[in-house]
Each structure stands twice: as C-alpha cells, then as structure tokens.
Amino acid sequence: MRSGTCPKCSGTEVYGARNGFSLGEYLKVSIRPHLEPWTRGGIVPHQTDDLWHYLCATCGYSETYLHDDAAMAYVREKWVRVTPP
Numbered sequence: 001m002r003s004g005t006c007p008k009c010s011g012t013e014v015y016g017a018r019n020g021f022s023l024g025e026y027l028k029v030s031i032r033p034h035l036e037p038w039t040r041g042g043i044v045p046h047q048t049d050d051l052w053h054y055l056c057a058t059c060g061y062s063e064t065y066l067h068d069d070a071a072m073a074y075v076r077e078k079w080v081r082v083t084p085p
Contacts, residue, residue: 001054001063011058018052031071033078046074 001007004014019029030045050068055061066072 001056001061002052002065006056006059006061008061009056009059011056013057014054015057016052016054019049031066031074033074034080046071 001014002016005012006014029048029051031048032045033043035043048066048068048071050066050071052065052067054063054065066075
C-alpha cells in the first residue's frame, strides 16, 4: 500500500495519513507489550506518533505501518513472534 497500489484489488486510489485513525484522545499511540491472561500489574507502553494508515478508496482495504525504529525495537523485545508453520 505504501507504493500506491492496493494488494487486495490492485487499485491505485490509495491514501495515507499519519495517525489517521483516532485511537484515543491523545496525539500519541500506545504500543503495549504482550500480556498473558494471568498477568497483573502495571505496564509500560511505548509512545509514538509515527503510525501511518493507508486506505484503498476503491475497495476499502486498509493497512497500518509503524515508521518508528524505537517502537519497532520495543515490539521485537515485548511481543510474541509469529512464526510460519
């Protein structure tokens, strides 16, 4: 989508916006750590304002990209990696 072409319908009417969706009342987005269901206590999220949303105006498909190196490092450390079968 970042290239201007939709991977779902091959449409080229793609639009992008930094923090284009409202995820709360604040300007920054909280990237939360992975928490197991039994986890209790406080969490320390990473705050970023570099989350881009892309939307295809032809079919409505959307994608979100994080363009923040520190936030990506946080995700690598705090989230669970999904591996292919």
